[in-house]
Amino acid sequence: MEKWECDVCGYIYDPAEGDSSAGIEPGTSFEDLPEDWVCPDCGVGKEDFTKLD
Amino acid sequence: MEPVLLKEGIYWVGAIDWDMQYFHGPVYKTHRGTTYNSYLIVDEKVTLVDAVYAPFAGEMVERIRKIIDPARIDYIVVNHLETDHTGALPEVMKLAPKAKIFCTARCKAGLEKHYYGNWDYEVVKTGSELALGRRTLSFIEAPMLHWPDSMFTYVQEDALLMPNDAFGQHLASAFRFDDEVETDLIMEEASRYYANILYPLSKLVLKKLDEVAGLGIPISMIAPSHGVIWRKNPGRIIEAYRRWASGEWLPRAVVVYDTMWGSTAAMARSIIEGLAAEKVDARLVKISIRDLNHIFTELLEARLLVVGSPTVNRSHLSVLSPFLDELTGLKPVNRLGAAFGSYGWSRGAVKAMEGKLEAAGLTLAGEGLELLWVPDEAGLESCREWGRVLARKVKEQG
Numbered sequence: 001m002e003k004w005e006c007d008v009c010g011y012i013y014d015p016a017e018g019d020s021s022a023g024i025e026p027g028t029s030f031e032d033l034p035e036d037w038v039c040p041d042c043g044v045g046k047e048d049f050t051k052l053d
Numbered sequence: 054m055e056p057v058l059l060k061e062g063i064y065w066v067g068a069i070d071w072d073m074q075y076f077h078g079p080v081y082k083t084h085r086g087t088t089y090n091s092y093l094i095v096d097e098k099v100t101l102v103d104a105v106y107a108p109f110a111g112e113m114v115e116r117i118r119k120i121i122d123p124a125r126i127d128y129i130v131v132n133h134l135e136t137d138h139t140g141a142l143p144e145v146m147k148l149a150p151k152a153k154i155f156c157t158a159r160c161k162a163g164l165e166k167h168y169y170g171n172w173d174y175e176v177v178k179t180g181s182e183l184a185l186g187r188r189t190l191s192f193i194e195a196p197m198l199h200w201p202d203s204m205f206t207y208v209q210e211d212a213l214l215m216p217n218d219a220f221g222q223h224l225a226s227a228f229r230f231d232d233e234v235e236t237d238l239i240m241e242e243a244s245r246y247y248a249n250i251l252y253p254l255s256k257l258v259l260k261k262l263d264e265v266a267g268l269g270i271p272i273s274m275i276a277p278s279h280g281v282i283w284r285k286n287p288g289r290i291i292e293a294y295r296r297w298a299s300g301e302w303l304p305r306a307v308v309v310y311d312t313m314w315g316s317t318a319a320m321a322r323s324i325i326e327g328l329a330a331e332k333v334d335a336r337l338v339k340i341s342i343r344d345l346n347h348i349f350t351e352l353l354e355a356r357l358l359v360v361g362s363p364t365v366n367r368s369h370l371s372v373l374s375p376f377l378d379e380l381t382g383l384k385p386v387n388r389l390g391a392a393f394g395s396y397g398w399s400r401g402a403v404k405a406m407e408g409k410l411e412a413a414g415l416t417l418a419g420e421g422l423e424l425l426w427v428p429d430e431a432g433l434e435s436c437r438e439w440g441r442v443l444a445r446k447v448k449e450q451g
Contacts, residue, residue: 008197008257043159043196044257 004030004049009042013049056116057229059092059276059284060211062187066101066116067091068109071225076137081249082344085242086225089137090278092215093117093126094208097186100128101152102206102215103278107140114144123148128183130190131156132217133203134163138278143168155183157194160202177204193265195219197257199250205265212273219261220290222246222280232285239281241350243290246279247297248353249346253384258298262291300386302356304448305334309348310361311341311372316395316427317363323433324359324393324422327440333357333447335440341372345379356447357389357418360406364394364423367401377409390415391443393422393436418446 001015013033018024021040024033030049038045057065067090076083089105091113099121105113117123126149131139134156142164146152153173156164161174177183183190193205198219205216222242226234251258265272275283275290283290306328312318321337328335336355338348352358360377362369390410394402403421411417422439424432 008254038196041201043194043201048257 001029003052005052006039006042006044007048007050008044009039011039011041012052054116054227056093056120059274059282060208060213062095063208063211063213064093064095064116064120065090065229065276065282066093066113066120068105068112069225069227070106070109073223073225076223081223082346083223084245084344085223087223087279088225089113090276090280090282091138091141092276093120094185094188095121096188098127098184099125100130100183100185100190101126101145102130103132103138103217104129104141104145106137107144110141110144113141114148125149126152128152128185129154130183130206130215131160131164132206132215133200133278134160134167135200135218136167138217139164139167143170146170146172155192157202157204159196159200160204163202179204193268195261197254198261199254207270209270212271214265214272214275214287215277216275217278218250219258219277220275220283220294221277224280226281229282230284231281231289234281236289240289240293242280243293244297244353245346245350247294248349252297252349252353253382255298255300255386258294262295262298297353300388301354302387303334303354304332305336305355306357306359306443306447307336307338307348307351307355308359308361309338309340309373309376310359310394311339311370312361313363313365313370314427316424317361317393319428319433320393320395320422320424320436321361323428323436324361324440324443327437327442328444328447329440330437331441331444331448333444335444340376345376348376349379349383352385352388355388357391357443358385358410358415359391359393359443360410361393362402362406364396364400364402367399368405369394369402373406377406377413381409381413384414386414388415389418389443389446391418391421393439395424395426395428397426418443 018026071086092102094100179194195203224242275287310321392406
């Protein structure tokens with residue numbers, strides 16, 4: 001599963017880690033994050049993330 | 054100065070900082086001071102929207118006192134936790150210890166780590182409403198416009214938007230409204246503010262403008278947290294933000310350079326002549342005598358950035374480095390770049406500058422121009438011609 005980077009602040013969403021601050025379990029792909037999930041560091045939405053190669 | 058009435062029962066109770074020269078520490082030179090705008094809404098629930106920088110707490114409290122005893126403040130809305138809007142909060146909380154603070158979750162977390170006060174908070178989100186009596190406030194979260202905690206407050210009955218730092222200007226003035234201060238001056242400072250603070254967040258600015266437009270709410274007045282209040286023409290600044298955030302450009306070029314013994318300076322002046330000959334508004338900036346934020350303001354609507362430096366130690370003069378570093382952070386979109394400079398034995402400045410322009414996202418408009426030692430008339434003519442060629446690129450759409 002790919003990592004995704006926040007275009008605004010540089011936070012990297014790593015599916016292997018999930019996002020404990022939002023109750024996202026490890027193993028959750030970026031695509032499976034809820035639509036209202038936001039960057040845990042700066043608060044912008046999923047649409048402001050770019051997939052890392 | 055007395056409090057200033059915005060709408061019936063809504064007052065400006067902020068402070069004017071005529072002396073502010075550096076904002077954000079040494080980063081941002083404010084040429085014309087600033088204001089910290091704080092607003093008091095006198096309703097069944099007395100509400101303060103944003104506060105001021107700590108050294109101005111007394112000034113704000115005195116203004117509030119001319120309207121009402123500060124102990125009667127029931128609610129405090131904090132749109133943004135940055136210290137120029139919250140430094141006076143501890144003082145206000147001393148005078149009104151039971152006041153409840155309304156802010157975003159990120160703002161609450163930040164305020165707790167700034168002031169460590171045992172304060173009563175209520176976290177709000179986009180769509181949350183707060184009834185004050187005759188009036189109702191609604192809130193619009195605005196993450197990264199320009200901090201994660203930022204939000205806008207809207208007074209429904211008065212169609213009054215309080216967007217904190219958005220639409221602001223660092224402009225100290227004896228007057229509070231857009232119709233009382235020269236429009237060109239306000240717009241210059243609004244553009245400086247945008248170029249230096251919001252420019253890299255332009256994509257978010259556009260989305261937020263669309264979101265607010267999509268709400269279909271009337272906006273009769275915009276009261277930002279710095280500078281004048283948009284009373285006569287709030288549409289002017291909304292339209293300007295849309296233009297700036299869209300990356301629209303004018304046929305304009307900015308030549309940013311420095312020089313050791315004058316050769317690169319002579320090249321720069323000839324390049325300006327060439328650009329101007331093709332009717333491109335070309336502006337020359339010697340970097341060592343200018344503030345960076347002046348340059349970024351000039352660049353806001355310019356299509357082309359030309360950088361010039363002689364070669365020293367196989368690269369460009371280090372005086373250009375802070376500018377080129379910050380350019381990378383501002384992420385200009387849809388802009389052209391080019392580099393030039395003189396050299397003595399080995400080259401390197403142009404290649405180094407071109408690399409940094411490309412790293413910042415600019416598209417090179419053409420080959421760089423390098424001249425050996427001191428340019429003669431033929432050398433200067435090659436600079437003019439280089440300027441003319443660049444000017445034609447500037448005027449191409451794309």
